[in-house]
């Protein structure tokens with residue numbers, strides 16, 4: 690038996706038994722863990738607020754054998770505005786789904802958690818959710834160790850300027866394009882370069898036209914599918 694503390698975000702919450710909740714948490718120190726919040730669905734449960742998706746809290750856990758339960762939750766941030774708007778909610782669902790599918794159990798991922806927190810805060814501020822989601826995704830790929838090429842063509846090494854396309858390794862020059870890649874406008878390429886180059890707190894500030902933003906979406910989904918073998922169910926709710 691042991692007791693330990695952790696700070697993190699609820700990635701997923703689902704019902705278990707008569708009144709419990711099962712939570713997938715993304716903790717600063719331990720990556721993803723699964724825990725039970727006993728009685729979290731009872732009225733007046735002390736876990737009610739902290740057992741909702743997106744909430745960021747300090748937790749105390751009790752570990753007995755394979756069983757991990759929450760014994761205390763102190764809410765830090767509820768990200769409540771995300772629940773008031775379908776587009777923002779959908780973008781946030783995509784972000785936590787990607788974390789849930791890629792972050793490994795018991796492996797710390799401090800920088801990715803920081804990225805997720807900043808992205809949820811930006812969504813709450815009301816900026817275009819698709820811009821925030823794309824910035825989150827491309828930075829996520831980089832921080833997870835699979836950085837898309839955005840400055841030099843991965844096939845010939847040439848500096849990328851205009852007329853690039855996006856494939857599973859990242860952006861390619863026009864001479865190296867083959868089939869099945871996503872065309873990129875110069876604005877889309879520039880946005881990608883900023884997301885990869887800048888520190889996380891500065892990646893959300895780019896302005897972009899609708900066509901370039903659509904290209905970034907197609908590029909991101911292709912990169913995610915090919916390199917992480919993930920397709921986001923939550924994207925369906927955004928269509």
Ligand SMILES: [Zn+2]
Pocket residue numbers: 842843844845846847861862863864865
């Ligand atoms: Zn090339």
